[in-house]
Amino acid sequence: MQGRIYTKQKCFECQKSLEPGILKYIENKGFLQCPEHPDITWAGPCEVRFGRKHHKRFKSVKEAERHLNHIRYQADNNKGGFDQREWAKNQPLSFLSLREKFVTLKETQSISSKQVQHIKRVLDEAGKSWDYMQIKEITEGEIDDFFLIDHGVGNKTLANWKTVLHDFWTWIVRREKRRSKIEMPEFPEIKYELEMKKIVNMEDQQYIIEEVKRISWEDNPRIWLGIRLMAWYPKVRPGEMLDLREGHVNYKDNWIVFPDPKEKNKPKFIHLLPEHSELIQKIQSMVPSALPEMYFFRHLKTKSGVKAGVKFGPKVFNKWWKKACKNMGIDGVSVYPGVKHSTVTALGKIMSPEEIQHDVTGHVSDAFKRYFLPDVKRAIIASRKLTEMQAGQHLVNISDHIKSAK
Numbered sequence: 417m418q419g420r421i422y423t424k425q426k427c428f429e430c431q432k433s434l435e436p437g438i439l440k441y442i443e444n445k446g447f448l449q450c451p452e453h454p455d456i457t458w459a460g461p462c463e464v465r466f467g468r469k470h471h472k473r474f475k476s477v478k479e480a481e482r483h484l485n486h487i488r489y490q491a492d493n494n495k496g497g498f499d500q501r502e503w504a505k506n507q508p509l510s511f512l513s514l515r516e517k518f519v520t521l522k523e524t525q526s527i528s529s530k531q532v533q534h535i536k537r538v539l540d541e542a543g544k545s546w547d548y549m550q551i552k553e554i555t556e557g558e559i560d561d562f563f564l565i566d567h568g569v570g571n572k573t574l575a576n577w578k579t580v581l582h583d584f585w586t587w588i589v590r591r592e593k594r595r596s597k598i599e600m601p602e603f604p605e606i607k608y609e610l611e612m613k614k615i616v617n618m619e620d621q622q623y624i625i626e627e628v629k630r631i632s633w634e635d636n637p638r639i640w641l642g643i644r645l646m647a648w649y650p651k652v653r654p655g656e657m658l659d660l661r662e663g664h665v666n667y668k669d670n671w672i673v674f675p676d677p678k679e680k681n682k683p684k685f686i687h688l689l690p691e692h693s694e695l696i697q698k699i700q701s702m703v704p705s706a707l708p709e710m711y712f713f714r715h716l717k718t719k720s721g722v723k724a725g726v727k728f729g730p731k732v733f734n735k736w737w738k739k740a741c742k743n744m745g746i747d748g749v750s751v752y753p754g755v756k757h758s759t760v761t762a763l764g765k766i767m768s769p770e771e772i773q774h775d776v777t778g779h780v781s782d783a784f785k786r787y788f789l790p791d792v793k794r795a796i797i798a799s800r801k802l803t804e805m806q807a808g809q810h811l812v813n814i815s816d817h818i819k820s821a822k
């Protein structure tokens with residue numbers, strides 16, 4: 417006869433003499449037994465195995481026996497043999513029958529058919545793992561395992577799946593908590609990047625930067641300068657900007673070097689427009705000259721516990737940017753997307769993606785590996801286009817900045 421009942425329990429008499437001590441199923445006795453030691457029996461937790469796919473756990477051998485006899489009967493009376501799917505469908509508490517019921521219910525609720533399709537797709541996917549299991553057999557372990565499978569989707573999608581499964585279980589617990597004592601399982605935490613970074617248009621960007629200048633110049637003109645430079649040179653990351661040292665700017669040949677950029681092992685250069693180089697030099701010379709190894713973006717006055725000469729912390733640019741945004745009634749944009757992503761997005765109107773990649777952001781795609789060495793002329797033309805574009809939105813006169821600073 418097909419099908420067996422198994423247990424992990426072993427005969428301890430056999431194990432004393434290092435024998436495996438497997439307890440065998442004896443048909444219709446309500447227990448498993450050691451063939452060598454008939455008085456060693458087991459009637460507790462066990463598993464029915466029927467065919468290669470059908471495994472089901474039970475609390476007692478008696479319950480397991482009833483199930484085994486039931487599926488044997490089904491298999492014998494069904495020409496195609498035992499249909500696991502049909503079996504699961506007939507089990508009111510199998511994952512399969514519950515998920516089908518849940519989708520039917522959702523179809524009657526006032527949600528779009530697109531949403532219903534989404535719910536169905538997620539439950540179909542989960543069904544590949546759980547359809548033939550009873551709902552109470554699916555607990556934290558099974559749920560964690562499901563999310564560990566490589567489904568070929570990103571974490572944002574997995575988090576959406578988790579929401580669907582969570583709703584599904586909420587419904588089950590409501591239905592079954594009295595009858596089947598089903599409790600809400602704990603779901604794993606799934607981390608993902610929050611929504612698209614918010615950007616601003618060039619006009620707002622220029623106004624925000626102007627506002628940063630207005631509110632921070634008295635405190636330290638380098639706050640505005642750092643933000644201004646990041647908008648002009650989107651290739652530079654905020655962390656790299658903060659690491660800039662006095663000696664890294666070459667005012668004669670108009671470039672800045674970032675010796676230790678995040679993305680590569682080789683130094684990163686930006687080629688400055690002459691007027692930008694002049695601006696940096698003027699701001700630099702507003703305070704007594706510093707040693708080349710001093711951080712360029714540092715506190716210039718000792719204030720509220722921070723000593724003069726200390727490098728800006730990671731939040732300084734964002735703090736002033738946010739303050740300016742608030743004054744302008746602009747919400748939810750942080751400094752890096754505000755200066756970099758906004759600029760690059762706007763540049764898309766006047767430059768091709770390849771030009772932006774190569775000349776502005778400095779990311780080299782596979783298709784453009786042939787331009788591997790930075791082309792100074794092209795980079796400068798790009799910076800020129802970029803400043804003109806930003807100035808076109810709102811006139812920024814650099815010499816005015818310097819004058820008003822004095």
Ligand SMILES: [Zn+2]
Nearest residue numbers: 427430450453
């Ligand atoms: Zn034994």
